[in-house]
Amino acid sequence: MLRAVIFDVDFTLSQPGPELGPEAYRRVGLAHGLDLDPGQYEEARLAAMEDLRSHPEFVHDEELWVTFTEDIVRGMGGDAAGARACAADMVRRWEIHENFHLYDDALPVIASLREHRLSIGLISNGQRDLEEFATHHQLRVDCAVGSKAHGRAKPHASIFECALSTLGVTVPEAVMVGDSVKDDIEGARALGMRAILVDRDDLYPGERDRITDLFQLPVALGLTAV
Structure with missing residues (x-):
């Protein structure tokens, strides 16, 4: 589930x-x-x-x-x-x-997932404070794990495990969504998680479990019909 x-x-x-x-x-x-x-x-x-x-x-x-x-x-x-x-x-x-802009599909899709009572987490490699980033961009999330604070970067298993633990869910109960095949998709799948590639530039047409924008995510997750 x-x-x-x-x-x-x-x-x-x-x-x-x-x-x-x-x-x-x-x-x-x-x-x-x-x-x-x-x-x-x-x-x-x-x-x-x-x-x-x-x-x-x-x-x-x-x-x-x-x-x-x-x-x-x-x-x-x-x-x-x-x-x-x-x-x-x-x-x-x-x-x-302030140097970043959310894609148009980010906030409405997260809101849609919350309507289905799903918890939302963030994982990111980089220098920024991820919790502050989420607050600044009005991203309603239940955990934010940045590699700077965590100490390990994707695709290391521990950063995924930290997010799962904070959310209080197990591997089969969560899905990873990201744009990097190596860091997000392969990293999550190595742990046994389902992972969905966001391929906005249509670079990986042969990749399984692929969407080209986040508006397609609720369907990919089986939350809504096609």
Whole structure:
């Protein structure tokens, strides 16, 4: 019997706003004496993702994200002299709740799930205070487990187990919903949880248990008819 739904946050419920985008990199770069090309942002971000290496024990590591962001800065044309400081400034922007916007489907779908008396949890990797983030964006949730406070990052089993324990539910009674195949989907399934991929950009058409927006979630959970 389903009793709880646990959501990833970034690119599942929310997305970065302009203060974290290509033009923001350009502005912050200028403050550090760098001439960054916004047109190179997406290519640089994807290359940085390819090089991103998690801690072998998935310990939360702020240095990991500074290095990742520095790779983006360098990929946009930043030289060695100011790249590190520029990256550190950009990472701090990810801690500011106002720099994120909820997708249009986030609040109404969570409200719909609550009408079915389901508990709602959040799990996220990153630097921000997740409970404050939920309050700021009026997300009515029953637990918020961030990797910074917890100490381990997805896909480590303990961060999922912490959310389950806080919600007072067992593995078969919960579903994980997220956009990352590795962190959210594989992490939850390794624990035995059902996991639903939110594939907003239609990148994984062959993935089982996939939706392209959250409005499809109540049907996927069997709460409403097609």
